Amino acid sequence: xxxxxxxxxxxxxxxxxxxxxxxxxxxxxxxxxxxxxxxxxxxxxxxxxxxxxxxxxxxxxxxxxxxxxxxxxxxxxxxxxxxxxxxxxxxxxxxxxxxxxxxxxxxxxxxxxxxxxxxxxxxxxxxxxxxxxxxxxxxxxxxxxxxxxxxxxxxxxxxxxxxxxxxxxxxxxxxxxxxxxxxxxxxxxxxxxxxxxxxxxxxxxxxxxxxxxxxxxxxxxxxxxxxxxxxxxxxxxxxxxxxxxxxxxxxx
Numbered sequence: 388x389x390x391x392x393x394x395x396x397x398x399x400x401x402x403x404x405x406x407x408x409x410x411x412x413x414x415x416x417x418x419x420x421x422x423x424x425x426x427x428x429x430x431x432x433x434x435x436x437x438x439x440x441x442x443x444x445x446x447x448x449x450x451x452x453x454x455x456x457x458x459x460x461x462x463x464x465x466x467x468x469x470x471x472x473x474x475x476x477x478x479x480x481x482x483x484x485x486x487x488x489x490x491x492x493x494x495x496x497x498x499x500x501x502x503x504x505x506x507x508x509x510x511x512x513x514x515x516x517x518x519x520x521x522x523x524x525x526x527x528x529x530x531x532x533x534x535x536x537x538x539x540x541x542x543x544x545x546x547x548x549x550x551x552x553x554x555x556x557x558x559x560x561x562x563x564x565x566x567x568x569x570x571x572x573x574x575x576x577x578x579x580x581x582x583x584x585x586x587x588x589x590x591x592x593x594x595x596x597x598x599x600x601x602x603x604x605x606x607x608x609x610x611x612x613x614x615x616x617x618x619x620x621x622x623x624x625x626x627x628x629x630x631x632x633x634x635x636x637x638x639x
Contacts, residue, residue: 399448400441403429411447412567449476451490452562455548456497456510458577460538464491467538470524483537484514484521493574500545503529507547548575555593555609558585559633566633569623582632583620601627 398411402419411427414420421428427447428435441447459465464473471480474491486492487510494511499518501508513519519526525534526545540546551574558564563572570579573590585591598612599605612618619626625635 398438399450400427401446401448403432403434408448410567450562451476452572452574453487453490453493454496454572454574454577455493456537456546457541457548458573458575459486459492460541462577464577465538467536470536472524482522483510483519483524487511487514496549496551496574498547498549499526499540500547501529502531502545509549550589551575552589552592555591555596555632556636558591559636564623564632566631569631571623581621582623586620598625 399408400411400414400420401408402414409417409419411420411422415422418430421430422438425438426435427438427441436444436446438447442449454462459472464475465471466473466480469480471482472486472491473479474481474486474489481489481491483492487494492510495509497510498507499510499513500506501513501518508516508518510519513526514521517527518529520534523534524537526537526540527533528535528545535543535545537546553561553563558571563574564570564582565572565579568579570581571585571591572578573580573585573588575590580588580590582591586593593609596609597606598609598617600607600612600615600617607615607617609618613620617626618624624631630638
């Protein structure tokens with residue numbers, strides 16, 4: 388964490404003697420814990436525990452937000468020599484099957500072309516049918532019989548990224564919305580974007596969302612909440628009272 392190899396937002400800590408779970412970054416900023424050389428100190432009690440032990444015992448939970456194969460390659464998480472994908476949390480290189488199990492790569496946003504049938508199938512199906520070799524990560528071009536590495540396959544148009552749209556509640560629940568930065572991780576590109584950009588890109592459809600206006604006690608549609616300034620699309624927050632959207636959603 389101190390070296391910037393692990394994103395503190397990816398780690399949730401259960402606050403002692405409460406039912407609350409918050410990001411490790413938030414816990415540090417609120418003065419609940421401090422971290423030094425891989426050891427967490429709970430400031431109130433001065434109890435110490437290694438992060439690795441905290442993860443094993445469930446005090447700290449790791450959250451991964453899976454992204455597409457294209458995003459993995461574009462964001463330099465793919466090692467073409469090894470044919471493996473970098474787990475940013477552990478710095479390990481893992482095969483594509485493990486990357487799906489670890490929630491690094493999304494199993495259905497990426498699609499693989501079956502050249503014999505001339506159609507794209509979800510990555511999960513491609514792994515099940517050995518269209519993608521789970522260990523080497525290479526795609527089998529059934530027409531030529533060649534095994535093609537993922538980065539070459541992307542260039543050749545054998546890997547595609549499916550258009551996906553989430554409800555605002557789903558994007559929060561799945562962890563793509565960060566309550567700390569109030570930005571959204573786009574699983575298609577692996578980039579952080581504003582709520583405004585997520586709606587423009589049709590990644591998020593907020594049409595089913597209703598927002599409570601504390602001043603008037605009225606419950607209004609999302610679009611109206613944006614027009615009145617109750618929702619700030621650029622900052623990704625509720626403005627009155629000021630809440631990130633995760634907290635606002637949980638408070639109803």
